[in-house]
Amino acid sequence: MSKPLKQIHLAAHFPGVNNTTVWSDPASGSHIEFSSFAHFARTAERAKFDFLFLAEGLRLREQGGKIYDLDVVGRPDTFTVLSALAAVTDRLGLTGTINSTFNEPYEVARQFASLDHLSGGRAAWNVVTSWDAFTGENFRRGGFLPQAERYSRAKEFLATAHELFDSWHGDEILADQETGVFLRDAKAGAFVHRGQHFDIHGRFNVPRSPQGRPVIFQAGDSEEGREFAASDADAIFSRHATLEAGRAFYTDVKRRLAKYGRRPDQLLILPAATFTLADTDEEARELAKEVRRQQVSGATALRHLEFVWNRDLSGYDPDGPLPDIDPDVTSRHLAEGRAQVRMYRDPLATAREWRELAAAHNWSIRDLVIETGNRQNFIGSAETIARTIDEYVQNDASDGFILVPHVTPTGLDAFADKVVPLLQERGVFRTDYEGPTLRDHLGLVHPDGLGDRRAAS
Numbered sequence: 001m002s003k004p005l006k007q008i009h010l011a012a013h014f015p016g017v018n019n020t021t022v023w024s025d026p027a028s029g030s031h032i033e034f035s036s037f038a039h040f041a042r043t044a045e046r047a048k049f050d051f052l053f054l055a056e057g058l059r060l061r062e063q064g065g066k067i068y069d070l071d072v073v074g075r076p077d078t079f080t081v082l083s084a085l086a087a088v089t090d091r092l093g094l095t096g097t098i099n100s101t102f103n104e105p106y107e108v109a110r111q112f113a114s115l116d117h118l119s120g121g122r123a124a125w126n127v128v129t130s131w132d133a134f135t136g137e138n139f140r141r142g143g144f145l146p147q148a149e150r151y152s153r154a155k156e157f158l159a160t161a162h163e164l165f166d167s168w169h170g171d172e173i174l175a176d177q178e179t180g181v182f183l184r185d186a187k188a189g190a191f192v193h194r195g196q197h198f199d200i201h202g203r204f205n206v207p208r209s210p211q212g213r214p215v216i217f218q219a220g221d222s223e224e225g226r227e228f229a230a231s232d233a234d235a236i237f238s239r240h241a242t243l244e245a246g247r248a249f250y251t252d253v254k255r256r257l258a259k260y261g262r263r264p265d266q267l268l269i270l271p272a273a274t275f276t277l278a279d280t281d282e283e284a285r286e287l288a289k290e291v292r293r294q295q296v297s298g299a300t301a302l303r304h305l306e307f308v309w310n311r312d313l314s315g316y317d318p319d320g321p322l323p324d325i326d327p328d329v330t331s332r333h334l335a336e337g338r339a340q341v342r343m344y345r346d347p348l349a350t351a352r353e354w355r356e357l358a359a360a361h362n363w364s365i366r367d368l369v370i371e372t373g374n375r376q377n378f379i380g381s382a383e384t385i386a387r388t389i390d391e392y393v394q395n396d397a398s399d400g401f402i403l404v405p406h407v408t409p410t411g412l413d414a415f416a417d418k419v420v421p422l423l424q425e426r427g428v429f430r431t432d433y434e435g436p437t438l439r440d441h442l443g444l445v446h447p448d449g450l451g452d453r454r455a456a457s
């Protein structure tokens with residue numbers, strides 16, 4: 001008997017942080033006006049996507065006092081945006097990335113429980129630790145906590161938030177038409193948490209929300225990050241979106257679940273994925289090349305090279321050859337404290353390899369950065385993209401994708417109109433939502449073992 005087809009999960013990532021957006025495209029609009037968020041969310045909901053996703057960059061990337069020229073700099077607060085979107089959508093899940101290193105559990109638990117109430121059970125929390133000291137400088141603690149301790153804090157942070165969510169059982173409140181709302185159980189919301197990172201007690205003041213707890217995402221890729229996901233998360237936001245890397249990651253993470261008494265289907269793997277869609281595969285390939293060029297300006301290419309060279313290269317022509325001086329490996333790194341510094345452990349070897357590549361292909365600095373950078377994950381006609389996404393999911397490279405378009409806010413429109421119907425025809429994507437909550441869309445059980453408590457009562 002053949003295996004039943006897996007159902008694909010799709011999400012819409014509003015490109016709010018890095019240099020994905022092609023600003024020169026005439027369709028490119030605001031990344032901060034509400035109309036952009038609303039258009040993006042409504043498109044995702046029209047296409048029956050599982051959820052909208054917001055990443056979070058708590059600090060603008062900069063080098064030598066200059067902000068990266070193509071990064072999104074306007075970054076409004078996650079909860080404010082998601083709450084506003086809850087009012088203009090009905091079914092779409094709302095996932096926010098919120099840091100566990102610089103926040104406090106009481107505050108974050110209140111915000112997510114509130115969002116879950118306001119949206120009728122559609123909230124999800126992507127728990128990130130953002131280990132770099134560079135981000136920490138925005139907060140009073142500076143480069144607070146080494147990486148391993150950040151995961152210990154993240155784990156306790158999440159456990160504490162769960163204690164707060166669970167401090168209400170769902171039936172403590174009585175609504176009375178004349179007197180308003182009153183408490184039946186005087187213990188409602190009472191909590192005590194004593195741990196290594198948090199020592200708090202009091203009373204949680206948001207009643208149990210429709211999903212009981214928000215859906216939990218995890219994004220870190222290290223051993224600690226993967227273990228945290230395996231023990232505590234409902235889904236992973238990963239960076240492994242190719243067939244081979246996706247399959248390796250999928251197998252690795254899913255096999256970790258058993259030791260926590262969990263089944264493989266209790267953790268969904270959802271990589272971020274970029275795409276270029278056109279009428280034909282050939283047109284899409286041409287367009288994809290053009291998009292990559294627009295995503296790497298001359299200034300972006302120089303900043304990228306400076307990471308490896310650890311020198312100010314602003315005097316170099318990005319359309320000229322690579323520097324013939326070697327990287328500076330003795331001085332303090334010019335971007336010290338930034339997460340990406342770890343990417344190039346041997347700058348001399350990287351510089352040698354890049355010089356050889358550039359010489360062999362006659363590449364300029366900008367060409368090199370474009371060619372060695374990430375290519376779009378899905379490139380082609382609607383038929384090609386639908387077939388490829390389906391093939392990846394059926395072959396366990398993922399359980400679906402979090403799509404990042406290169407134009408805001410209309411970059412998902414064509415995908416919704418052309419690719420989604422083909423996935424529906426293949427019988428691998430919903431034609432309508434089956435339930436009201438994000439847990440329903442993702443096939444996750446309610447923490448109380450029920451469907452939606454309120455719907456059930």
Ligand SMILES: Cc1cc2nc3c(=O)[nH]c(=O)nc-3n(C[C@H](O)[C@H](O)[C@H](O)COP(=O)(O)O)c2cc1C
Nearest residue numbers: 055056128129130131219220221222225237238239
């Ligand atoms: C695919 C992916 C997406 C991430 N998105 C964010 C984000 O939006 N905001 C953030 O502060 N950190 C983000 N992170 C950072 C992680 O939460 C984590 O702090 C970092 O990767 C270091 O942990 P690690 O060594 O386990 O990867 C992301 C990481 C990955 C792999």
